[in-house]
Amino acid sequence: MKVFAVAEHRFGELNPLSVELLNLANKLGESNAVVIGKDVAKFANELAKFSDKVWKIEDASLENYTLELYVDVLLQLINREKPDVILVGNTAQGAEFAPYLAVKLGYPIVTDVVAVNTANGFIVSRYVMQGKIMVDLKVSTPCVLTVRQGAFKEGTQKAGQIVDAGIKPSKPSARKFIGYVQPEVGEVDISKAEIIVAVGRGIEDAANIPLAEELAKALGGVVAGSRPVIDSGWLPKDRQVGISGKIVKPKLYLALGISGAFQHVMGMKDSELIIAVNKDPEAPIFGVAHYGIVGNIFDIVPTLLDKLKAKK
């Protein structure tokens, strides 16, 4: 099976997920990394360590990721080399161009894949219901898959050959890249905090945020939140934990009313101690927490607070 893995880079850094894609590619057959950019020699050398072949696609117009140009050059390469599987990272970039590419190729696409099994046809697994349920899907090849970060960490070293694909974009992009916008900087950097009290949708209302703040104060920590809390404007954006927010690794992560969507979990799973409180016993957060409390945060937090205060 001939497998293409489209590498990703930004700000001069290769996304480590690119190597995970190659780990999966090597498991499936002949691994081909594809790297697109203005000057990709550095990335190609790195990718060659994990692949049978690296295809370079270089052009001044490819300096920053642009959806239509990526699709344009990939279509040229795929139509010429005819891979069986095209792997793309399930990232802000990959999840954007992959479906567009799949339509242009007429190939099926499955997103956010966490397992691939070829023993009995080509079968891929992914989560639905924000992590609560898993589904196995049968897909015909050739196909496009976007792959979840962290699912294919194990792999082998290789010494692949680097080839210039000799491909340039065939026409300019209608969509123009303007620039990157820096993250907002707030008063507290939660990525440096040792103790975090994090709140999710279960906090129910902005009026309940002070309860979390009081607990954080009693523990000597700071308050952070998951996406729904930030979206509602109950906490500022710089307090968001997750892939699109901040990655935190505190000594204690107390998750209050957080369901545990993947995008959040990737931002806190490496915390030294995770204690989660949630009403829903099936909440995916209990899959990553060390200790779990199935219950109402408004019963447990005030009691915990009283006891902490009594100790002082």
Added chain:
Amino acid sequence: MICLIIAKAKFFKIENFLFKQNSLHGGGMKIIVLAKHAPDPQSEIGIASDGKSLSLGTAVFDINDWDRYAVEEAIRIKEKMGGEVVVVGVGKNCDDTLRKCLAMGADRAIKIPFDAGIDAYQVAEVIAEAIKNEKFDMIFAGLMSQDMNNALVGGLLAGMLNLPFATAVTAIDINDKTVKAKREIEGGYQEEVELPMPCLLTIQSGINEPRYVSVMGIKKAKTKEMREVNVAPKSKKVETLRMYLPPVKKAELITGDPDQIASKVIAILKERGLIG
């Protein structure tokens, strides 16, 4: 030369004014919004007896959360610039969500009574077919559905219709014939792009604060058009073999009444040296 530029700029402004008052599409911006009627993943969800579909008996259904932001954004643009918001729903039972969108302020609805399950290709295909005679400036979709989490329909539809496209949009700035959009990427960064219209954007949650439906809105919605369009997909791209509960490492549970739980938590924190 300078005079010419000024004259041109003046003309441009007038043209711009005329465009907003009385554009190609009969005034303002015409936006098509895709809205899914979807179960809340935080409600009780199980596996049906066939082992390959969901059991949603007691699940709470509502407009997909991301689509709520998309509908709100479209309505806000219409309120500012004039125009029309057309909401499109796919599914035999999507009436409640379409009515909700109409009550929020959408002008009319198109219902495609087809249940696609997890196959987003089919959803995009039936939408492409159902809207083929509609003119529009933009199509909005939610970034993903809260139940299937594919994040595919927007991108597939954009590809099928050859539209400039951007995902996870967190801010929209409309100019004459183009739209500047900020899109969410990793690590708190955003990417700013400019797209010509017509284009398709998928909307990230948090872009606005969606309004609540008013009694007046519900009344008005009853008089608004909801048209059914029967179309069938041409392809089937994926086949569901099995649905199951994921094998997860489970946290050690702390049980008891709140007092006992709090004492156990304090003991754990003490043991780890996190409190004195």
